[in-house]
Amino acid sequence: MQSDALRDVAARFGGALTETSKVSTISVPPEKVVDACVAVSKLPGLYHLSTITGLDEGEKIVLHYQFWEGVRFVDVKTEVGKSSPKLGSLCAVLPSATLYEAEIQDILGVDFEGNPYRGKKLLLSDDYPAEAPPPLRKEADPAEIRRLMKLE
Amino acid sequence: MSERTEASAGLTQYSPEGMMPFGPVHPSLKEPEYFKLILEGEKIVQVIPRIGYVHRGIERAAQDRTWVKDIYLFERICGICSFAHSLSFTQGVEALTKFEVPKRAKYIRVLVAELERIHSHLLWLGLVGHWAGFDTLFMWVWKDREHILDLSEAITGNRVHKSYSTFGGVRKDLPDGIADKIRPELKYIEKRATYYAELVRSEETMSVRTKGVGRVTQEKARELCPVGPLLRCTGISRDVRAEDPYAAYDDIVPDVQTRVEGDIASLLDLRIAEVIDSARMASEALDKLPGGAFKAPVTRTIPAGESDFHVEAPRGELFYFVKSSGRSVPDRVKIRTPTMANILTATEMLKGHTLADVPVVLTGMDPCFGCMDRVAVLDTNRSKEYSISGEDLRQLGIDYYRRGNR
Numbered sequence: 184m185q186s187d188a189l190r191d192v193a194a195r196f197g198g199a200l201t202e203t204s205k206v207s208t209i210s211v212p213p214e215k216v217v218d219a220c221v222a223v224s225k226l227p228g229l230y231h232l233s234t235i236t237g238l239d240e241g242e243k244i245v246l247h248y249q250f251w252e253g254v255r256f257v258d259v260k261t262e263v264g265k266s267s268p269k270l271g272s273l274c275a276v277l278p279s280a281t282l283y284e285a286e287i288q289d290i291l292g293v294d295f296e297g298n299p300y301r302g303k304k305l306l307l308s309d310d311y312p313a314e315a316p317p318p319l320r321k322e323a324d325p326a327e328i329r330r331l332m333k334l335e
Numbered sequence: 336m337s338e339r340t341e342a343s344a345g346l347t348q349y350s351p352e353g354m355m356p357f358g359p360v361h362p363s364l365k366e367p368e369y370f371k372l373i374l375e376g377e378k379i380v381q382v383i384p385r386i387g388y389v390h391r392g393i394e395r396a397a398q399d400r401t402w403v404k405d406i407y408l409f410e411r412i413c414g415i416c417s418f419a420h421s422l423s424f425t426q427g428v429e430a431l432t433k434f435e436v437p438k439r440a441k442y443i444r445v446l447v448a449e450l451e452r453i454h455s456h457l458l459w460l461g462l463v464g465h466w467a468g469f470d471t472l473f474m475w476v477w478k479d480r481e482h483i484l485d486l487s488e489a490i491t492g493n494r495v496h497k498s499y500s501t502f503g504g505v506r507k508d509l510p511d512g513i514a515d516k517i518r519p520e521l522k523y524i525e526k527r528a529t530y531y532a533e534l535v536r537s538e539e540t541m542s543v544r545t546k547g548v549g550r551v552t553q554e555k556a557r558e559l560c561p562v563g564p565l566l567r568c569t570g571i572s573r574d575v576r577a578e579d580p581y582a583a584y585d586d587i588v589p590d591v592q593t594r595v596e597g598d599i600a601s602l603l604d605l606r607i608a609e610v611i612d613s614a615r616m617a618s619e620a621l622d623k624l625p626g627g628a629f630k631a632p633v634t635r636t637i638p639a640g641e642s643d644f645h646v647e648a649p650r651g652e653l654f655y656f657v658k659s660s661g662r663s664v665p666d667r668v669k670i671r672t673p674t675m676a677n678i679l680t681a682t683e684m685l686k687g688h689t690l691a692d693v694p695v696v697l698t699g700m701d702p703c704f705g706c707m708d709r710v711a712v713l714d715t716n717r718s719k720e721y722s723i724s725g726e727d728l729r730q731l732g733i734d735y736y737r738r739g740n741r
C-alpha cells in the first residue's frame with residue numbers, strides 16, 4: 184500500500200527501493216539521507232523513528248534509519264566512507280534522532296553536522312583516548328584501548 | 336542548529352564545562368541515566384541527560400560469542416525485563432531462518448512475557464509509592480509481586496534471568512500441573528490491582544503528588560517518539576503486540592490502554608489497567624495452550640541476512656537489529672531499549688516543575704535505573720553546584736508537599 188509512496192521517495196532522492204516481507208529499504212546517497220528521512224517520516228503513520236543502526240562494513244560505515252508503521256519497517260539506508268564519515272543531522276526536523284545519532288558518533292565515529300552532542304560524549308567515558316578508534320569499529324582492539332586508558 | 340533542537344537535547348543555556356561525570360549507577364542496566372538539572376530558584380528550566388556510565392559494550396561483546404551464548408548475554412542487559420530481550424533476539428534471529436517454532440512455544444512465550452509485564456509494572460508502582468512518600472503501597476505491591484516471581488521460578492527455574500526463550504521455541508516445557516498454580520495467582524493479582532487502581536485514585540498522598548505532574552502533550556510525544564506507557568498516556572494507541580503481533584499475540588489480543596492526560600496520575604492508572612489486562616492475557620494463554628512440541632530442532636549457524644525485530648517490553652518497544660553472514664557468531668546486533676527512546680521525553684516532563692517533583696517524575700517514566708541516588712543541582716541564582724543524595728531528595732519532596740505547597 185505504501186510501496187508506491189516509498190518508490191516515489193526513493194526516486195526523488197536518487198535511491199532504490201527493495202522490499203522483503205518485513206522491511207522496505209530505501210538506499211540513498213549520504214547527502215540525501217536527511218531529506219529522504221524527512222520525506223519518509225511525513226508519510227502516513229511513519230512518524231515513529233525506532234532507531235538508527237550503524238554498521239562497520241570494512242571500508243565503509245552503513246547506516247539504517249529505521250521507521251516503524253504497522254507490521255512493517257521502513258529502513259532508509261546510506262553508507263559513508265570510513266576515513267572521514269560525515270552526515271547531516273536529523274535533529275532539527277526529527278528531534279527523536281538526537282540520542283541515536285550521538286550514540287553512533289561515539290561508537291562508530293560518524294560526524295553528524297548539527298547534532299547538539301557533536302564533539303561531546305554520550306556513551307563513552309570522558310577519558311576515552313582520542314587516539315583510539317571508536318570502539319565498535321572493526322579495527323578497535325579492546326586490549327589496545329585498555330592499554331591507552333592505562334587500565335592495565 | 337535550531338533552537339528547538341538544542342532545547343530538546345537540553346544543551347542550551349549551559350556550557351559543558353560544568354558537566355560532572357558521576358555514576359556508575361546501576362549494575363543491571365545498559366542505560367542508567369544521569370540528569371543535570373538547571374534551576375531558577377526551585378523551578379527546573381533545563382535538563383541535560385548524559386548516559387553511559389555503566390555501558391558494558393554488550394553489542395561489541397556479542398560479536399565474539401556464538402548465537403546461543405548471545406541469548407544469555409542479552410538477557411543480562413536488564414534485570415527486570417530479561418525475557419523481553421531474549422524474546423526479541425530469538426525471534427529476530429528466527430526471522431532469518433526456517434525454524435518452525437511450534438505453536439505451543441508461542442503461547443508459552445506469551446504467558447511468560449505477560450507475567451514479566453505484571454511483575455515489572457508492580458515493581459514500578461511500588462517505587463512510585465516509595466518516592467511519593469506512600470511506603471505502605473510500596474510494601475503491599477512488592478509483596479504481591481513476589482507471587483509472580485515465584486511463578487516465574489516455577490516455570491522457568493529462575494526469578495529474574497529466566498533464560499527461557501531460545502531459538503526454535505522455549506528451553507523446557509511447562510511443569511505438570513502448573514496451570515492450577517498460575518490461575519489462582521492471576522485471580523489474586525487481578526483483585527489486588529483493582530484495589531490499587533481505586534487506592535491511587537482516592538488516596539490524597541498519591542493524587543497530590545501525581546495529578547498534573549510531569550505532563551507531556553500528544554504533540555510533543557509525536558515529536559520525541561517515546562514508547563510504551565509513556566506514549567499511550569498521551570492518547571496515542573501504539574502497542575507492538577497489537578500493531579505488529581509476534582508469538583501468539585495474533586490470537587491473544589491485548590486491550591490497548593490509553594489515557595489522555597499525559598501526567599504521572601494517568602501513567603499510574605494506565606499501568607495498573609495493563610496489569611489487569613496482562614493477567615487476563617496470561618490466563619487466556621493457559622486456556623488456549625495447544626499440545627505438542629515446545630521446541631523445534633535448530634542449526635548452530637544462522638543463514639546470512641538482516642532482520643529488524645521488536646517486541647513490546649513492559650516499558651515499550653524494544654528493538655533488535657540482527658545481521659548474520661552465515662557464521663556461528665553474529666556480525667552485528669543493535670539494541671534500542673525503551674528507556675533510550677524515553678529519555679528525551681522525560682527531560683521534557685521535568686521542565687517547569689520543582690526539585691520536589693523530580694523523584695516522582697523520573698520514576699514515573701519507569702526508567703529502570705538507580706541513579707536517583709546522585710543528582711547534581713545547579714542553582715542559577717546562586718551560581719553554585721551541589722549534589723544531594725536520593726534519600727535527601729525524597730525527603731525534600733515529602734517535606735515540600737507537607738508544607739502545603741500544592
